[in-house]
């Protein structure tokens with residue numbers, strides 16, 4: 271049988287800080303080798319466990335602005351007081367190779383990407399409650415108190431953007447949420463706008 275032809279999927283996930291997007295993204299990337307991760311650029315400083323070029327491209331304000339001026343970003347936005355941007359070239363290269371690509375970006379970025387690339391798939395990850403969000407942000411211990419409060423303060427505004435997304439997943443447990451995310455991905459892979467199977471005339475011998 272001839273190889274089925276697939277077009278790459280651009281999967282955008284968003285959700286408030288502490289909802290568990292990062293963990294879900296990591297699980298999807300580990301379990302589904304058809305997905306690549308788009309490493310964003312940011313002016314935020316690295317956390318103790320973050321590696322430049324793996325988690326983010328950590329840039330100075332000037333370096334970031336140079337990239338903006340050069341038109342290197344598919345989208346960029348200020349989130350929790352720092353600048354973040356999606357490198358355009360890598361997304362384009364992946365999609366041209368027929369690979370799927372995952373973007374973990376905020377609702378402003380998701381809106382820009384959806385306008386530029388309307389066949390992207392958008393998923394919003396919710397925490398089970400605001401209280402749980404607060405607990406998770408304190409437990410993961412990656413931000414100071416000011417930063418946690420800023421992120422909690424922005425959560426309501428981000429969750430208000432939910433209806434702009436195609437899918438919503440409540441991350442009560444990672445195990446449950448990853449099953450739901452994979453179900454979305456599995457269905458979206460079979461869309462006839464992305465999947466062009468060619469069946470042979472006869473059964474294979």
Ligand code: 5GP
Nearest residue numbers: 310311346347349354355356374375376379
């Ligand atoms: P964090 O600082 O916790 O890694 O990310 C903070 C927020 O920035 C998250 O909501 C994350 O999705 C978002 N973000 C990360 N990279 C990008 C990007 O390239 N563009 C936009 N618009 N948001 C991003």
